[in-house]
Amino acid sequence: MSATSEWVTPPTRPELIESLVSGVDRYNPSNVGILEDYLYHQIRSREYDCLANLAILKLYQFNPDLYNPDVVVNILVKALASVPFPDFNLSVALLDDRASNANMEEPDPLPGLLPFLNNLHSLLQQCRFPAFWALYRSDALESLRDNYTVEVVGFEDSIREVALRAVRATFQKIGRKRLGSYLDLEGSDLDEYVARLGWRSDTSTGVIEVPQNPDNQIASTVVQEDIKLPQLTKVISHAISAV
Amino acid sequence: MSQPRVSLWATEEIDEELQVDVNLAIGNYGQNGLYEDAQPKIDEATLIAVQHQMAQQAAFSQIPDAVKRFIVHFHQAVLENNLAEITVAYESGWNRLTEKHYSKTEWPEAEVIAPLVNDDQLFLILYRELYYRHVYSRLQPDIDDRFHSYENSCELFNYLLNSEDGPVSLQLPEQWLWDIVDEFIYQFQSFYVWRAKVKTKTEEELVMLADGSQVWSAYSVLNVLYSLIQKSKINEFILAQQQNKSEAEIAEIVGDYGSLPLYHMLGYFSLIGLLRVHVLLGDFTLALKVVENVELNQKNPFTRVTACHVATYYYVGFCYIMLRRYPDAIRVFVQILNFILRMRQYHTRSYQYDQINKTADRMYALFAICNALSPSRLDDNILNIVKDRYGDQFAKLSRGDEGLPAFEELFLYACPKFISANPPPYDDPEQLASYAEEPPSEPAQRHLALFVADVRAQAAVPTLRSFLKLYTSLDAAKLASFLDADEEEMVQQMMAVKAASRSVSRVGTEKNLLDGQMISTSDMDFVINENMVHISEVTVGRRFAGWFIRNTEHAQRVLDGVKNGPLPLAPQPAAGSEAESKSAPAQQKKVAWATAAKA
Numbered sequence: 001m002s003a004t005s006e007w008v009t010p011p012t013r014p015e016l017i018e019s020l021v022s023g024v025d026r027y028n029p030s031n032v033g034i035l036e037d038y039l040y041h042q043i044r045s046r047e048y049d050c051l052a053n054l055a056i057l058k059l060y061q062f063n064p065d066l067y068n069p070d071v072v073v074n075i076l077v078k079a080l081a082s083v084p085f086p087d088f089n090l091s092v093a094l095l096d097d098r099a100s101n102a103n104m105e106e107p108d109p110l111p112g113l114l115p116f117l118n119n120l121h122s123l124l125q126q127c128r129f130p131a132f133w134a135l136y137r138s139d140a141l142e143s144l145r146d147n148y149t150v151e152v153v154g155f156e157d158s159i160r161e162v163a164l165r166a167v168r169a170t171f172q173k174i175g176r177k178r179l180g181s182y183l184d185l186e187g188s189d190l191d192e193y194v195a196r197l198g199w200r201s202d203t204s205t206g207v208i209e210v211p212q213n214p215d216n217q218i219a220s221t222v223v224q225e226d227i228k229l230p231q232l233t234k235v236i237s238h239a240i241s242a243v
Numbered sequence: 244m245s246q247p248r249v250s251l252w253a254t255e256e257i258d259e260e261l262q263v264d265v266n267l268a269i270g271n272y273g274q275n276g277l278y279e280d281a282q283p284k285i286d287e288a289t290l291i292a293v294q295h296q297m298a299q300q301a302a303f304s305q306i307p308d309a310v311k312r313f314i315v316h317f318h319q320a321v322l323e324n325n326l327a328e329i330t331v332a333y334e335s336g337w338n339r340l341t342e343k344h345y346s347k348t349e350w351p352e353a354e355v356i357a358p359l360v361n362d363d364q365l366f367l368i369l370y371r372e373l374y375y376r377h378v379y380s381r382l383q384p385d386i387d388d389r390f391h392s393y394e395n396s397c398e399l400f401n402y403l404l405n406s407e408d409g410p411v412s413l414q415l416p417e418q419w420l421w422d423i424v425d426e427f428i429y430q431f432q433s434f435y436v437w438r439a440k441v442k443t444k445t446e447e448e449l450v451m452l453a454d455g456s457q458v459w460s461a462y463s464v465l466n467v468l469y470s471l472i473q474k475s476k477i478n479e480f481i482l483a484q485q486q487n488k489s490e491a492e493i494a495e496i497v498g499d500y501g502s503l504p505l506y507h508m509l510g511y512f513s514l515i516g517l518l519r520v521h522v523l524l525g526d527f528t529l530a531l532k533v534v535e536n537v538e539l540n541q542k543n544p545f546t547r548v549t550a551c552h553v554a555t556y557y558y559v560g561f562c563y564i565m566l567r568r569y570p571d572a573i574r575v576f577v578q579i580l581n582f583i584l585r586m587r588q589y590h591t592r593s594y595q596y597d598q599i600n601k602t603a604d605r606m607y608a609l610f611a612i613c614n615a616l617s618p619s620r621l622d623d624n625i626l627n628i629v630k631d632r633y634g635d636q637f638a639k640l641s642r643g644d645e646g647l648p649a650f651e652e653l654f655l656y657a658c659p660k661f662i663s664a665n666p667p668p669y670d671d672p673e674q675l676a677s678y679a680e681e682p683p684s685e686p687a688q689r690h691l692a693l694f695v696a697d698v699r700a701q702a703a704v705p706t707l708r709s710f711l712k713l714y715t716s717l718d719a720a721k722l723a724s725f726l727d728a729d730e731e732e733m734v735q736q737m738m739a740v741k742a743a744s745r746s747v748s749r750v751g752t753e754k755n756l757l758d759g760q761m762i763s764t765s766d767m768d769f770v771i772n773e774n775m776v777h778i779s780e781v782t783v784g785r786r787f788a789g790w791f792i793r794n795t796e797h798a799q800r801v802l803d804g805v806k807n808g809p810l811p812l813a814p815q816p817a818a819g820s821e822a823e824s825k826s827a828p829a830q831q832k833k834v835a836w837a838t839a840a841k842a
Contacts, residue, residue: 008532008757022532024469027462051528058526061664062461084742086567089693093525093565096663096686118696125700127738130731166738169745173773178734207773215745218768218779220715227788235792238799 007085012047014038026055029063036071039078046154048078050087057094069110073148076117081158083124084165092118109143116141129163129182137184156184164197169215176206302355310340310351311359314370318360321369321413330416337373341381349382350374365413368402371395376426379433386448389434393458396427400467403509404474410500417508421548424512427467428519434459435662441679452669461664464520468513475510476501481536511545518558523662525690527562528757534559535756539575549586550595553579557602559756560609561659565690567697569617570748570764576610580625605657607632612653615640616701617746617764644702647695654691661686701743703736711769711778719774737771744768 009018017038020026035056042048053075060067072095079087092114116135123132135141149155163182167174180190194201200209210216313336320328341350353367353374360366375392378384384392403411438452457463472478476497483493500506514534521530537545539559546552556579563572583603611629615637630637639649663686668674710725711717723730744765749758769778 005758024473027465051532054526054528058524058529061524061526064665084567084745086565086697089565089567089697090526090528092693093527093690096525096665096683122696122700125697125739125742126703127735127742128732129735166742170738170741170769171771171773174771175773178731181731215741216770218770218777220779220781222782225786225788231788231792235795235799238796242802 007050010047010049013049013052017049017052021051021055026058027062029059029066032056032059032063032066035059036068039071039074042078043074043152046158048082050079050082050085050090053078054090054094057091061094061096069108070148072110073113073117073144074152076114077144077148077152077155080117080121080124081155081162083121083162088117088121109147113144116144124159124162127163127166129166129184132159133181133184160184160193168210168213171210172212172216173207173209176201176208179208299355302351303358306351306356307344310344311356313337313340314356314359318363318366321366322363324412324414326414326416329414330418333416333419341377345377346381349378365402368395368399372399372423372426375430376422379426379430384433386451389430389437390451390455390458392430393434396430396467397463399423400471403506404467404470410503410506412503414505417504417548420505420508421512421551424468424509424516425550425554428464428516428523431459431464431520432523432660432662435666436660438666439663439682441667441675441682449669449675452666456666456670461520461524465517468517468520471506471509471513472517474500475506475513477507477510477514478536480507480510481538485536485538508545512548512551515551515555515558519554519659522558522561522659524664525661525686527565530558531562531566531756537756539578539756550599553583553599553602557606558659560606564609564613565694566747568747568759569613570619570746570762571759573610573613573617573619574749576606576613577625580606580610580628584624604632608653608657611637611640612650612657615646615650616698617743619764641705644699647698647702650698651691651695654694655687658687658690661690700739704740704743707736707740708765708767711776712767712780714776715778717776717778719771719776722776734771737769737776741769 013021016034020031020034025031035052038049038052039056042053056071057075060072075091076088079091082088095110120132120135123129123135136145160183167179167182176190179194180186183190183193185193191201194208199211201207202209313332317329317332317336319325320332350373353371356370357367360370371392372395375384375388375395378388379392444452479496480493480501483496488496494502497507501510514537517533518530521527521533534555537555539556556575560572560575560579563569563575580603583599607625607629610625611633614626614629633653636649636653640646640653663683667678667682706726710722719734720730723733726733728736744763744767745761746764747759748762748764749756749760766781767778768781769776771777
């Protein structure tokens, strides 16, 4: 099972969206409503479909009057949770810089939030999780938290997933405090969370064991050469005929 | 019908018109009818038309004879659908005459040469395509040229796609078909770049731009490409080929349009064209999705047009870079750069050679970038060429934070010329003024910023890697003290290093360009056990099998050659003893005999 097949075609994607994303109808501006509804569905039910969200951004690219900043912020918030996949960058790549649109009734929140979102993203990429939580909880991001991430069901858990992905790959055993700082959990919350994951926790030393996975098993190997029979056919056949 | 004598009388009152008419009567017999039916007062419009016609005739007479002959010959070939003749005329004739007569000016306008080809509209459309291509490449197109070339392209595609009787029977060489698509997209891109420069526009241009928002709109370009793809059913064709269907089945799948080589090739070239357009607009996943079924190898039947082949690899590789799939990008670039090196000798004469070389240069730069971000042990040959060309920048790339300017330079040099999908607001003068005051950032800068953010995330990687290579196990605190960094921060950097050594990549068995698995790209791996770092390295054992096999086969060939060779002439026992003697050349032979005896 390749890592990308789920990313390209999530199993939770309905037929209608599949035909939209894979066909020419994705350019039809009247379909933007369907895709936006699908985005809100993803937000409410913890699903994620990168290509469908990119299709929304592409429609905004070609039809600037359809632009809806809330949708864009939601897409970016969802993309934050899929690090290490490049979704966040791909989404930003599709946001053309637009001249200040005088037709908007309310001020456009995107230019204000975009630098913060970029910051959050680079913190996640550099695996600086404590700094991420600090920035996320700070006052500056209050509007982001109140208006956007609170709508996204399970946003904080999905960020914790990102942290766990990095931890799983790097650690065989990790100290409790350290893990807590990465997940922004402490005390009994942390214990509960770890128990839910099924990881073994040694309460006396405070060390949590990370289950084995291909990434955190290392072994010094020497790549041996495999000589296969077909490579020797010419030599052997020549020797036989010479005899 | 009035008598000629009567008209002579009638013109006594209108002297000036008479002058014009008389000239016409002398020049072209065919104009007499016009003259006789003329009202006594000839109105302004006719006068202008007549003067225009005179100008055209003057221009017509200035065309060199060689060019006239060429145009007639070319037209003949098109009428007869003689593919070989068309190819010759297109590839060598046009270029030769351009060099000789029109290297600094435009070719004659289509209206001027129309009489030569009896006003054949199809030929004139094709001629205009070549005419505008010449203008765009050698001269500076002005706004009229841009608008007209768009209209001409629309006419051409309309003819190909929407003729009432179904597919047209025209045949054109593949090179020309690729050039049509390539040029179409190039003019589109050039228009967008030109349109974005608000400050340099004249009043007249501003008015035209305000009215002509449909010209070169992204939707119409995409429409053309998608229509060509759909009509020729090229995707179905590729899938059917991969499934090894029979000829008859394939012919049925592709339908009327797809079985004609013109549409078939145009369909494929439109796929690559779409790939390019999506990359220019910044949508990298969609670009890869469009060409997902195309196989990137030399056995692909579509590699006959080298420029198309090279362009495909360039854009696919660039998409992989933006998707952070550096091993895939490296593999793609190595493949095509090797191909170009081998093909170089066959292509020196064509004008595409320059273009291919420029693309190759950019790909070397991109390869350098990928190699720095995801070191691999692939092709030494290419690596050496890159070091030659970009030596000092290449060295800087692997130095973490200091290398950032080098990354920026190489990226800006090698990236495609991105465009922004939205035009400046020409239809609203107020917004236009504020736009001119504060233009939004260029698309290339935006993409560069995204890329640099990626690179910055990996800035710690080279230093950490170099330290870790020295140990098999190491305490985290000790490592932190070496690096003079806070332990917790350093642990986080280690997680980033670990993330950097994992990439999604195609492992060789995937068909689809977007598929891939998570693989490890570094030969050095580590794991943290509470506070202890354990490191392991993957080393490659000595490979001697290939060397031995090759040399064994070589020795066998020598043995066979010697065995089958003629024996030395019989009555010369001296020759035999000469062979035994120690003279230098004979010694070689003796050695050969010796090994043959042993083998």
